[in-house]
Amino acid sequence: MPADPAARPTPTLRRERQSALYRRAKQAMPGGTNSNFRVWGDDTVYVDRGKGGHVWDLDGNGYVDLRLGYGPVILGHGDDRVDDYVNERMRKGVSFSLTSEDEIDAIELVKELNPWVAKARMTVSGTEATMHAMRVARAYTGRTKIVKFEGQYHGVHDYALISVAPNNMAELGDEENPVGLAWGRGIPEQVAKTIVPARYNNIEFLRRLFEREGRDIAAVIVEPVLGNAAGILPKPGFHQAMRALTEEFGILLIFDEVKTGFRFARGGAAEYFGITPDIATYAKAMGNGYPAAAFGGREEVMSVLPDKMSHGGTYAGNRVAAAAAVATLRLIRDTNALETIHATGDRIRDGVSKLIEAKGLAYHVTGHPSMFGIMFTDQVASEYRDWADTDHDLYDEVAFGMHARGAMPEPDSREPWFICEAHAQGDIVDRVLTAFEGSLAAALDRRATDASHAGRPEAAMSNAAAG
């Protein structure tokens, strides 16, 4: 059981080396990192190494890693079974822009685990996979528009960065007539206009949209759960209704399985929810952290390649990625890694739930055991706009406080906790729960103190309970 948090002093992280690196890195890289999502200001983390379910920063602070690189590390960091295989294969050379047998092996495994996929091609990132999936849909249907759901993230190409993750929901526009909100500058208006925002879990909205613009819509792209918004789940029947509606209007359905693929089930969210999409995208868990990704679909739809549509890439199917996919997907196919992950996730979700209940807070644990979010609210969230009504400030404080207590979730409630196979080892589950318990207690204490200083002793609890 987790230790009594009151028995421990408030922990702090060593930061000397990382603070110096942050100053140095900012001279060389915008924000001091290679991705906007890693810019955490003075708390920006510079990593040393990872092994299994753990990660260590360059000041020697160790954490149970609940970010897992935003999901790809499905087995654990530095998994010898994958790394040894990749090492062996890469000695034969890495990049030829010719096709190796590893690539055929990798795609055959994608097909075997997702039997509805007839043909697939490798890319290097999820971004490339969704970009090409959208192009396939446009090439096949001859239509231009793509429907995407508010709060869903499909990577960093221009067609994906619409209505993704504003903090202020008013920016998304009226609920009945949402606007296509470009995330940042540099996205041409004409490109943005081809992406039509929709509201997740709202099938009536989708029907009205299809009736109005269906003849111009090539596809709906969907993260099967809101994997970039706490893992908000579909309402019962939502995916089935969306599948039927897309078929009725001759619109293709793209499942973006970049986060859910090979994680929710061997056949991803499509298998888990019992849906057969037309196209799917895979990345992350496909290569246990190596940059392996793919897009694929049913025979007729994929037949636009190679003659009628462009797709290529110097590194597409490179040996490192292909070998990593082969080793990882064989392990997912042949071992009980996923069952272990799901059982570990259930243990952590149960433990977290009990700890929150003990504090009398309203909450919902969302998502799937392998990838879940914690929302402080008494309402079940069903779309991105609902996230605004949760006490995400409390979540962020708890998540950040966990770092100094030895566990690292993303300090943003929109990003789920990820579970890998190695999290089942040793006392990792207890360590996560101890970190959560200590951090939750500290955050609530701080709120109570702030409130009493402000003469409002009830604020801490009522804020959370009201969502």
Ligand SMILES: Cc1ncc(COP(=O)(O)O)c(C=O)c1O
């Ligand atoms: C659902 C989804 N699609 C696409 C992407 C983009 O993948 P990548 O970061 O590999 O470009 C992500 C990344 O987080 C994602 O979560």
